[in-house]
Amino acid sequence: MVVFVQPFEDNSETYVVDVGFGGSGLVRPIPLVSGDRSEVMGVGPAEFHRLVKEPFPHSSLAQGVWNLEVRHISESEMDASVNSTWKRMFSFCEQEFFYEDCVTASATVTRSHPLFAQNVLCIRYVLDNQSLDSDLYRVIMHGNEVKARRNGETQVLATLKTELDRVKALREIFGIQVDDSCAKFVAGGLAQLR
Template identity: 30%
Template sequence: MQDGRLREGLWIKAVPSAYDEAQVSNYLCRIKFPGSWSADNVKDFNADLDNLALLMRLHIVTFAFENTAIHYTKEHSMDISLPSLYQRLVIEGKGSYCFGKNTLFLQMIRALGYRAYSSAGRINTANPDSPTHFLAFVHQVLFVQPIQDSNATYVVDASGGGSCLMLPVLLKHGSKVVGATPSEWHTLMNTARPESSLSPSPNSEESAGVEWHLIVSHTSDDGSISSTKILYSFLESEFFTMDYECSNLGLYTGAWSEKEPIFVDNIVCSRCFWLSDEEMEAELALTDNLETYQRDIYSEGGIPRWDGSLNSRFMGRLALFNTEVKRHVGTRSETVKSFHTELERIDALREFFGIDIPRVDLENIRGRKPALELP
């Protein structure tokens, strides 16, 4: 393995996007990317690393990580086809989960000039600081080579769910990037599962390091590590539409519900948001990591110097689960709304996440496990 590069130094080809210039310009307008964009000028987009980071951050602020379509539509499905994703996210302003959000993001950045492909990951459902429990391939990650005439490769996850990535991270063992605030960090580790059958040499008992782990760590206000967890493992192999469609089918139909019931048994919704200037100052005052300003922010744990820009602004997270919405900023969480009926829940989805569920669609959740009191 070459640090910062795919195995054997592979290059990613420029692949045409499934979306046209008009759709891409509409996407840039939807996520409020700076500038004035139209079908005539998207070809002039500067496809560099900093703009990749900004696209990723705007994407997870704009589109919620959510599964409402499973419960509030007649189909009870999560459609991840390209026309459906464009309609649901770009036109309607709703969200999806990892398969939908990363599929849309991949096609949009390809249209903007980035060389990229997608792979799959295994989510770890164990609690922090506990032995791992990996699912099958039910997560999607992206690999991007954003530097012209270079095969330096970055991992991108634009899903926005849970303690998600907030910046592209260099594909290198030990690469570290800041999360939502400096109380959260993401680290890449190249490793092997102990039960692996692969070995680096004929007589070695060691397992070959062909798997990547994304690890999230959280710190307390005093700077000590309060928890560590492997979010997911992933491979460098390229996965394609049929791979995701098969995994997606198992998730939304409940075929895998005994292994992973969260989406069929619950309404899940989360969205990142920008901190205000006052919240930014409060978060900066809590950290003594200011020396990390001088380090690379995409691999060495550097913190973007606060200059008022969106690439240097920290984030918080809103999360709806069961009967409440919580607001998370740094190490602090508060319940901002509780509800006990379906009418109250769709009000919360509209108010905090911009997801409009017509009242008539409440009939579609009747009899399903996550249903609350219905009119």
């Protein structure tokens, strides 16, 4: 699910906002235009996002599909004229969806996709006070670890051995106020720590 935002009065300039995708997803609004004109920085100067619109596959209709793409630049590429490749993150259309559509789609994805059915995932974006450019970095809970990814480097912040460890990390690292009793909702399920 993405949200279209038109922040200026008397102006139809539209931006895409997607705060829930995670991983290498958007952290800033991106203009709803195709190609290089849409390019925005991700969490730091080594990550970029853009939108590319293309015809909807196998359709004779004129409508298109938007693709959100990400590009990560290594240190060697920053100093040279090497262009890293763009990777498609997801696609979306401009058709409006309603509450019932979102509930059904969410249930289908979370029940059928192993990433969501077999894991507790949490991602937090943090302002990097050590950066001169006020860059962001990601803190990610996945599996039995909480990791910080900053400037292409990964640091393990916590190793989780029990469901109570996971609940404690959600509180202390991610700022999510959950009670210890919440561990029972994961215990015995597919996402339980092994």
